[in-house]
Amino acid sequence: MTAILGISAYYHDSAAALVVDGDIVAAAQEERFTRVKHDQRFPTAAVRYCLAEAGIAASDLDYVVFYEKPLQKFDRLLETYLAFAPRGLRSFSRALPLWLKTKLHIPRLLRRDLGISNNVPIAFVDHHESHAASAFFPSPFRDAAIVTLDGVGEWTTASIGRGDGNRIELLSRIRFPHSLGLLYSAFTYYCGFKVNSGEYKLMGLAPYGKPLYAGTIRKHLIDLKDDGSFRMDMSYFDYPAGLRMTSSKFHELFGGPPRDPESPILQRHMDLAASIQVVTEQAMAKIAARAHELTGSRNLVLAGGVALNCVANGKVFREGPFTNLWVQPAAGDAGGALGAALFVWHQLLGHARTPSPRDAQQGSFLGPRTTNAEVAALFDREGVPAERIDDDGEMMERVVDQLTKENIVGWFQGRMEFGPRALGGRSILGDPRSPRMQAAMNLKVKFRESFRPFAPAVLREHVHEWFDVPAGYESPYMLLVADVLESRRTTLTEEERELMERDPDLRRRVNVARSVIPAVTHVDYSARLQTVDRDRNPRFHALLRTFYEHTGCPVLVNTSFNVRGEPIVCTPADALRCFLATEIDVLVIENFMVRKEAARPLSAEDRRAHLARFELD
Ligand SMILES: [Fe+2]
Numbered sequence: 001m002t003a004i005l006g007i008s009a010y011y012h013d014s015a016a017a018l019v020v021d022g023d024i025v026a027a028a029q030e031e032r033f034t035r036v037k038h039d040q041r042f043p044t045a046a047v048r049y050c051l052a053e054a055g056i057a058a059s060d061l062d063y064v065v066f067y068e069k070p071l072q073k074f075d076r077l078l079e080t081y082l083a084f085a086p087r088g089l090r091s092f093s094r095a096l097p098l099w100l101k102t103k104l105h106i107p108r109l110l111r112r113d114l115g116i117s118n119n120v121p122i123a124f125v126d127h128h129e130s131h132a133a134s135a136f137f138p139s140p141f142r143d144a145a146i147v148t149l150d151g152v153g154e155w156t157t158a159s160i161g162r163g164d165g166n167r168i169e170l171l172s173r174i175r176f177p178h179s180l181g182l183l184y185s186a187f188t189y190y191c192g193f194k195v196n197s198g199e200y201k202l203m204g205l206a207p208y209g210k211p212l213y214a215g216t217i218r219k220h221l222i223d224l225k226d227d228g229s230f231r232m233d234m235s236y237f238d239y240p241a242g243l244r245m246t247s248s249k250f251h252e253l254f255g256g257p258p259r260d261p262e263s264p265i266l267q268r269h270m271d272l273a274a275s276i277q278v279v280t281e282q283a284m285a286k287i288a289a290r291a292h293e294l295t296g297s298r299n300l301v302l303a304g305g306v307a308l309n310c311v312a313n314g315k316v317f318r319e320g321p322f323t324n325l326w327v328q329p330a331a332g333d334a335g336g337a338l339g340a341a342l343f344v345w346h347q348l349l350g351h352a353r354t355p356s357p358r359d360a361q362q363g364s365f366l367g368p369r370t371t372n373a374e375v376a377a378l379f380d381r382e383g384v385p386a387e388r389i390d391d392d393g394e395m396m397e398r399v400v401d402q403l404t405k406e407n408i409v410g411w412f413q414g415r416m417e418f419g420p421r422a423l424g425g426r427s428i429l430g431d432p433r434s435p436r437m438q439a440a441m442n443l444k445v446k447f448r449e450s451f452r453p454f455a456p457a458v459l460r461e462h463v464h465e466w467f468d469v470p471a472g473y474e475s476p477y478m479l480l481v482a483d484v485l486e487s488r489r490t491t492l493t494e495e496e497r498e499l500m501e502r503d504p505d506l507r508r509r510v511n512v513a514r515s516v517i518p519a520v521t522h523v524d525y526s527a528r529l530q531t532v533d534r535d536r537n538p539r540f541h542a543l544l545r546t547f548y549e550h551t552g553c554p555v556l557v558n559t560s561f562n563v564r565g566e567p568i569v570c571t572p573a574d575a576l577r578c579f580l581a582t583e584i585d586v587l588v589i590e591n592f593m594v595r596k597e598a599a600r601p602l603s604a605e606d607r608r609a610h611l612a613r614f615e616l617d
Helices: 030-034 044-054 070-084 089-101 103-114 127-136 180-190 199-208 214-221 248-253 267-295 310-319 334-348 372-382 392-404 437-446 460-465 494-502 506-510 538-551 572-581 604-612
Strands: 003-008 015-020 023-029 063-066 122-124 143-149 156-164 167-175 222-224 230-232 299-303 324-327 409-412 426-430 455-459 480-483 526-532 555-560 586-589 592-595
Touching: 003 044, 003 334, 015 044, 015 334, 023 030, 023 044, 023 334, 030 044, 044 103, 063 103, 063 334, 103 122, 122 334, 127 143, 127 156, 127 167, 127 299, 127 334, 143 267, 156 180, 156 267, 167 267, 167 334, 180 199, 180 248, 180 267, 199 267, 199 310, 214 222, 214 248, 214 267, 222 267, 267 299, 267 310, 310 324, 310 480, 372 572, 372 592, 392 409, 392 538, 392 586, 392 592, 409 572, 426 437, 437 555, 455 460, 455 538, 460 526, 494 506, 526 538, 538 555, 572 586, 572 604
Parallel strands: 003 063, 063 122, 143 299, 299 324, 409 586, 455 526
Antiparallel strands: 003 015, 015 023, 143 156, 156 167, 222 230, 409 426, 426 555, 455 555, 480 526, 586 592
16 A cells, blocks of 8 residues: 655645545645634644545655645745845745745654654655646546646746646746736735635626726736747736735726725726736637647646636637646645645656546545534534434435525535535535525625625536536536526516616626526626536435426535635534524535524624634635
């Protein structure tokens, strides 16, 4: 047996992944255990979980691998500082203590934190090689073009590579400070959202705007070359040396200072969001075309934070030269832990790789699970009157009955998802046909006023009857976007059309029903699709199937099981707290069901205290 532990840490979204004899045995983000969103500390709890899942001790590990090369990263910091000196002194001296104390001593810290001896080798894989490995090795393809795109690793910010059998090779790279990820983050920052987490909101804002600034961005900020490379004019940015993303020259170009996070979103911000989205898509299209040229493969795999831009993925795929696409579900830095471990197994140890037709990601259900005994003990301890329903057919009927009454269901089953999306393991579900569902879920459950609709989970066998995709279409990880079919859309009244065009209040616009499944239809009729199949997700599939049999609608609203700013729930206790602190109507954990009327609600004070634990994002 060969056990390889992959680790990503000390930047953003720490994680651990365990690969045993080439199989992905476990993978999880540290935030889920510590309940600190995007926790970047050493993933002690995630490591402990991975080892427990495999039933081994740290001393049984054969290799430990870190997802990047700290010395090279430090080298980039130092060189960037020297290039901009003395301007970057403040940000440099802020970063320095952490580097001296922690990041330069990662091998020693790994040994200390894991309690492993000097005999266990520790490997360091290049940041973008980790991303590339996470995209290719679990994919269903024998060969593929690989594209990685993120903010920055050591020096690389984007790469094109080739995967063939059990090897990957990076063929070309773009180097810091030129970075598509950081360009997108600069607009995220400028539009008043949090860098490294608000990018998804900016993408959701784009359909409300018009890409009026796309020309300006390409004329002044980024020069996209036909060979897929690009250069940025750094006088518009402050990130290499400063503490801000954008410079005053940037602010002048786009007509004012960055938006205050709590101030209203103006049409200008929506137009900026639409513009940077278009430029990102154009850049990705050129990079994909170049990747195709270099590799000649029909298959494309993607990873890196930018690959979470499912709108761009969908477009690149529809318009591009590739026949097949696979995106690593944990496309951000958490996925680097998995990529690094697989890199050691295939590339360094030379083990063969047999791609499985579905992929090797196992639906991304790679995290911890619970047992009915544990759940029973929890409800007992907390005095929660839960009903045990062992017949799964009956359970599905009961849950569907609740859903069709427009009740909101907290749904917890099987293993936790690896990656930022909830895929039916730790989800909150609702009836997408209900015109009030979107507002209800946003205001009473998530405690946010959102301009973004929710994502649809849809039976794969019916996806083409509701969305503009071919029969058998797969998007199991919610990483592609598709349009709601015209036949499912509603005709807007004159008044509604006017509101859609002009109303500055996005919450009013988002509440105009655009289709017969309004809760999951965006203003431009797009939807972030998750296809659900029996193989990857049997119990969730059975629930959707039952819902379909009763309603003729094979779609449910699927949003992550958490409140705003909270990591997705990990344990039954996390789920119970979230259920009690919100207006989720029904909680289902494995074979147990709790209805809100039956449970004793939290006092207003406890509820406030619970919600105050999470910093708003
Ligand atoms: Fe990265």
